[in-house]
Amino acid sequence: MSVILPIFANLILLTAMLGFGSLLRALIPQSFSRVDRLALTLLGGLGLLGTLLFCMGQVWFSRTAIFLVLLGGVLLALKTLIRSGPHLRTLVGDLSIPVLPGLVIGAVLTVTMLGGFAEPTGDIRMDAISCHLLSPKIWLRDAVIRPVIDESTTAFPTLVETQYSALMALGGQRAPGLFAAIGLVLILLVAVALARRSGLDAHASWWVAALIVTMPVVYRGAFGSFVDAIYCSFVLAAARLAFDALEPRQYLLVGLFSGFAMGTKYFGLFAGLLLSVCVILIAITNNQEKARVIKSLGIAGATAVVIAAPWYVRNWILLGCPIYPPPPILLPYFHVKYFPVEGLQLLLVRIVREGRGMGHDLFSFLLLPFHLTFHPANFINGAGGIGLTPLALSPFGLFVCRKNAFAMRLALFAVMLTITWFAIAQEARYLIHGYVIAAMFAVWGWSYVATVSPRVGRILAGLTVACSILYGMIMIGLARRDDVHAVVSRSFAEKRRSEEIPFLASFEYLNKQPSAGKVLLLDPRVPGYYLDEDYLKPRGRNGEQVLPEGANLPRILTELSSLQISYVLDVKWEGGTFVLPDQPEGLTLVFEREDQRVYKVN
Amino acid sequence: MDLIAKGSRVETGGRVRWLSSFVQLLWPRLIELWIALVLVVFLVIRILGSETGQRILKHFPRLHHL
Numbered sequence: 001m002s003v004i005l006p007i008f009a010n011l012i013l014l015t016a017m018l019g020f021g022s023l024l025r026a027l028i029p030q031s032f033s034r035v036d037r038l039a040l041t042l043l044g045g046l047g048l049l050g051t052l053l054f055c056m057g058q059v060w061f062s063r064t065a066i067f068l069v070l071l072g073g074v075l076l077a078l079k080t081l082i083r084s085g086p087h088l089r090t091l092v093g094d095l096s097i098p099v100l101p102g103l104v105i106g107a108v109l110t111v112t113m114l115g116g117f118a119e120p121t122g123d124i125r126m127d128a129i130s131c132h133l134l135s136p137k138i139w140l141r142d143a144v145i146r147p148v149i150d151e152s153t154t155a156f157p158t159l160v161e162t163q164y165s166a167l168m169a170l171g172g173q174r175a176p177g178l179f180a181a182i183g184l185v186l187i188l189l190v191a192v193a194l195a196r197r198s199g200l201d202a203h204a205s206w207w208v209a210a211l212i213v214t215m216p217v218v219y220r221g222a223f224g225s226f227v228d229a230i231y232c233s234f235v236l237a238a239a240r241l242a243f244d245a246l247e248p249r250q251y252l253l254v255g256l257f258s259g260f261a262m263g264t265k266y267f268g269l270f271a272g273l274l275l276s277v278c279v280i281l282i283a284i285t286n287n288q289e290k291a292r293v294i295k296s297l298g299i300a301g302a303t304a305v306v307i308a309a310p311w312y313v314r315n316w317i318l319l320g321c322p323i324y325p326p327p328p329i330l331l332p333y334f335h336v337k338y339f340p341v342e343g344l345q346l347l348l349v350r351i352v353r354e355g356r357g358m359g360h361d362l363f364s365f366l367l368l369p370f371h372l373t374f375h376p377a378n379f380i381n382g383a384g385g386i387g388l389t390p391l392a393l394s395p396f397g398l399f400v401c402r403k404n405a406f407a408m409r410l411a412l413f414a415v416m417l418t419i420t421w422f423a424i425a426q427e428a429r430y431l432i433h434g435y436v437i438a439a440m441f442a443v444w445g446w447s448y449v450a451t452v453s454p455r456v457g458r459i460l461a462g463l464t465v466a467c468s469i470l471y472g473m474i475m476i477g478l479a480r481r482d483d484v485h486a487v488v489s490r491s492f493a494e495k496r497r498s499e500e501i502p503f504l505a506s507f508e509y510l511n512k513q514p515s516a517g518k519v520l521l522l523d524p525r526v527p528g529y530y531l532d533e534d535y536l537k538p539r540g541r542n543g544e545q546v547l548p549e550g551a552n553l554p555r556i557l558t559e560l561s562s563l564q565i566s567y568v569l570d571v572k573w574e575g576g577t578f579v580l581p582d583q584p585e586g587l588t589l590v591f592e593r594e595d596q597r598v599y600k601v602n
Numbered sequence: 603m604d605l606i607a608k609g610s611r612v613e614t615g616g617r618v619r620w621l622s623s624f625v626q627l628l629w630p631r632l633i634e635l636w637i638a639l640v641l642v643v644f645l646v647i648r649i650l651g652s653e654t655g656q657r658i659l660k661h662f663p664r665l666h667h668l
Contacts, residue, residue: 373640373644374643374644374647374648375647385648388640388641388644391640392636392637392640392641393637395636396633449633449637452629452630452633453630453631453633453634456630456634457630457633457634457637460634460637460638460641461637463641464637464640464641467641467644471648
C-alpha cells in the first residue's frame with residue numbers, strides 16, 4: 001500500500017491537471033506544435049488546480065472538498081479524452097523520443113519515481129520538513145488553509161503545496177515525493193517545446209531535454225518537495241507565449257502563466273516584470289504600434305494580478321503585508337504581525353549570506369559561467385552543477401542563432417533573469433530557467449561545431465555532452481541513493497528514520513496518545529511536521545512570535561489550560577540543557593529519553 | 603587560401619578577404635581549443651580534484667598533489 005496509494009494519488013492529480021488544462025486549449029494559438037499544446041495544457045491545468053484549491057481552502061479544505069475539485073478535473077479530462085480520441089495516437093507519435101536521450105531521461109525518471117516512494121525524513125533545516133510539507137499536512141488536519149505562524153516561510157505563495165495537500169489526502173505522506181517525476185516531465189516538455197520553436201528538429205530537441213534532466217541543479221529543484229522546477233516551467237511557458245503572442249487572448253494566457261509563477265514563488269514578480277520589459281523591447285525593435293503594446297501588456301498584467309492576488313491579499317489580511325516575511329523596503333508601509341523587527345533583520349542577514357554566491361561585483365558576474373560550471377557547490381544547492389555544455393557549446397549556439405528572432409528573445413530574457421538572480425539571491429536552483437535556455441543553445445552549438453569541425457570538433461563536442469550527462473547521472477544517483485535504498489530495504493528505512501528524525505521517540509509517543517489538545521514545543525528547532533496532533537510553538541526558528549506575550553516561558557506555563565495544552569515536549573540538543581527544571585510545577589513526566597522529555601499537563 | 607598562408611593580402615573589388623579566410627582556417631581550431639580547455643579544466647577540478655579522485659591519486663605519490 002505504501003507504493004500503490006502514492007501512484008494512485010499522482011495519477012488522479014495528473015488526470016485532473018489534464019482536465020483543467022483542457023479549459024485553456026481554446027486559447028492556445030493554432031500555430032503551436034502538439035508538444036507546445038501538451039506542455040501548456042498540463043502546466044495550465046496544474047496552475048488552475050492549485051489556484052482553485054488555494055481559493056477554496058481559505059474557507060473549506062476538508063478531504064471532501066479536495067475530492068470534489070479533483071473529481072471535477074477528472075471528469076473534464078475524460079470529456080477531453082473521449083472527444084480527442086482519434087488524435088491521441090498522432091500526439092503520441094509526435095512525442096516519439098530518440099533512443100539515446102530517451103534512455104537518459106528514462107533512467108533519471110526511474111530513479112526519481114523509485115526514490116519518490118521514500119518517507120520524508122530530516123530535521124528542520126530541510127525545506128521540505130520546515131515548510132513545503134509542513135503546511136499541506138497542517139491544512140489537511142485543520143481543514144482550512146492558513147499560514148503556520150511559527151514558520152514564516154509557509155506564508156510564501158503555495159500554488160504547488162496545495163497540490164501536495166491533495167496528494168497527501170489521497171496517497172498519504174509519501175505521495176508528494178512521487179510528484180517530482182511529474183514536475184520533471186513538465187519542465188522537459190516545456191524545454192522541448194522551446195527547442196522546437198527555436199528551430200531545432202525533434203531529435204535535437206530531446207537532446208536538450210536529456211541535458212536538462214541530468215543537470216544536478218535542475219534536478220535539485222525538482223525533488224524533495226522543492227517547487228523551483230515547476231516555477232521555472234511557468235516562467236518559460238509565459239515566455240514561450242509572450243514571444244509569439246499577437247492576439248489579446250494569447251496575452252491572456254501570458255498573464256495566466258505569469259500569475260501562476262507569482263503564485264508559486266515571490267521571484268515570479270520579478271520574472272513577470274522582466275518579461276514585460278522584454279515584450280516592450282521587442283515591440284520597440286519591431287516598430288510595433290504603441291497603443292497595441294500597452295493594451296497587450298495591460299491584458300497580461302491584469303490577468304497575472306487576478307491569478308496571483310489570492311496569495312498576496314491573504315497575506316495582507318492575515319499577516320499585515322502582501323509579501324511575508326516582508327523585505328525591508330516594505331516595512332514603513334505595512335504593520336507586520338507575528339514578526340519582531342529584530343527577527344526580520346536576522347532573517348534578512350541569513351538570506352543575504354546564503355545568496356552571496358561567489359560575489360556581487362562585475363568581475364564575479366563576468367566569471368559566472370565559469371563559476372557555475374567549475375565551482376557550483378559555492379552556490380547554495382549548487383552541488384553537482386549544470387554540466388559542461390552551457391560553457392563549452394552555448395557560445396557557439398548563440399553565434400549560430402544570432403539571426404533567429406525567437407532564440408535571441410529567449411537569450412535576452414535569460415540574460416535579464418541572470419542579472420536579477422545575480423543581484424538578488426545567488427542560490428543555484430533559482431536560475432533553472434536560465435539553464436534550460438542555455439541547454440537549448442548548447443544543442444544548437446553542438447550541431448554547429450559538428451558542421452564547422454566535422455572530425456575533431458564533433459568528437460570533442462560529443463565528449464562534452466557525454467561527460468555532462470554521465471557526471472550528472474552519477475551525481476543524481478548519489479543524491480537519491482539513500483531514498484532508493486530506503487524504499488527497497490525496510491531495515492535501512494528504519495535506521496534512517498531513527499538517525500534523521502530528531503526526537504523521533506517522543507513524536508511516536510505523542511502520536512499514539514488519544515487526541516486531547518495541543519502539544520507545547522518549547523524549542524523552535526523541533527520539527528512540528530512529525531507531530532500528527534495540533535501543536536503550539538511560542539517562538540519560530542526565525543524569530544517569529546506566535547503569542548502576544550512572546551516566548552515568556554513562565555507566563556506561558558501559567559496559561560497552559562487556557563491555551564488548551566495537554567502535553568509539553570522539552571528537548572536537549574548536544575551540549576545543551578533542558579529548558580524546564582527537573583520537576584516542573586503542574587506537569588508530570590510521562591516519557592523520557594536521554595535528550596527528550598514529554599510532560600503531561602496536570 | 604595559399605596566398606593567405608604566405609601572409610599576403612588579396613583584394614577583390616576593394617574588399618579585404620583576408621579576414622574571412624583567416625576565420626575559415628582558424629575558427630574551427632579555436633572552437634576545438636575552447637571545448638578541449640573546458641574538458642581539461644573539468645577533468646582536473648571536478649574529477650581529479652574530487653574526494654574520490656584524491657583518494658585514487660594517493661596511490662600515485664607523484665600526482666596526488668593535484
